Amino acid sequence: MNWKPWVLALALLTGPALAQEPTSAPATPAQTDSQVDNPLLDMNLEQLMHLELVQTTVPGAHWHWEDDWMVGYQFMRVQNEGYNSGTTRVSNQDVLRSGYSNVHTSMTMDMHMLMAMYGPSDDVTLMVMLPYMDMTMNHLSRNGSSFQVQSQGFGDLRISPIVSIFDEYPHRIQFEAGVSIPTGSVNKKDLTPSGFSQLEYKMQTGSGTLDFVPALTYLGQNDDMNWGAQARGTFRVGSNSAGYRQGNVYELTAWISPKINDNFSPSLRIDALKWGNVLGRDTRLNPRANPESDPGLQGGEQINLLFGLNFSAGLDDEGRGHRFSLEGGLPIYQNLNGPQIREAWRLGGAWNWTF
């Protein structure tokens, strides 16, 4: 049954009084018995837009109603292959010839993110995220030998209150005041041909600094699609115990997701990133060993194009239930302070359970 236009029209006609306090209000002569019994009248207009699919792979791109909980898991693999200097590809041999003792032929970064969310009120949602990182780098030395290093461990814990600052169907704008606690490591080491050594900046699981991670998110949804955009910054404070500070990160992403049915919507997303060089340096790393050990060769800009498939299962009338997403894509633009390893592709997925 297509009840939505009917409920929307009724809510518009009866006004905010009915929309806000339908459960305690006695039946008026204007209401029929079936209207009083309909649990959807417990919800206001804005709540109706939460019944559908959401962009689960973008943290903070949804919210929860009062007393609702969510647990989730997100996976992402980022595969790096070869080098860029600026927007130009550079061969491994060219990087070795410029004086480094080894290069990275590839790097695989797997992120397993655990998430929990709770709505203390309809206007505030709390989000907690803890990533577990699993990274592998393949090296080629100037003498032709190759070796691999790995690092694993929990990353930085992020705590984010999300506050609604504008909410008029079909639009909602949220401000997120995220703080990142340095629970990850800046001391990851592994065995290399020169012994048990400190690993490159990109192989560390944490920033080592307290980081502020604010975001502004716009969300829209109608019967046919959902869409949205998010601007996020990562601002780091001071320097870490290893003597450096990771560069700030700026991210702008926007998506559109047409609805095929109540349980499935594909999505197209564009994700633009800009991040800075490392400030200061870790004196355990020799910047001439390879480009990833040079604090001045860490920054860059990148635009990714991502295609997603979004599913929901067993959602109740108030949006509780399971949501799944698969999302993958490629960089369509990379401008790196290089030589720096370049991204080849990324692929991920997410599962959310709201209850």
Ligand SMILES: [Cu+2]
């Ligand atoms: Cu959630």
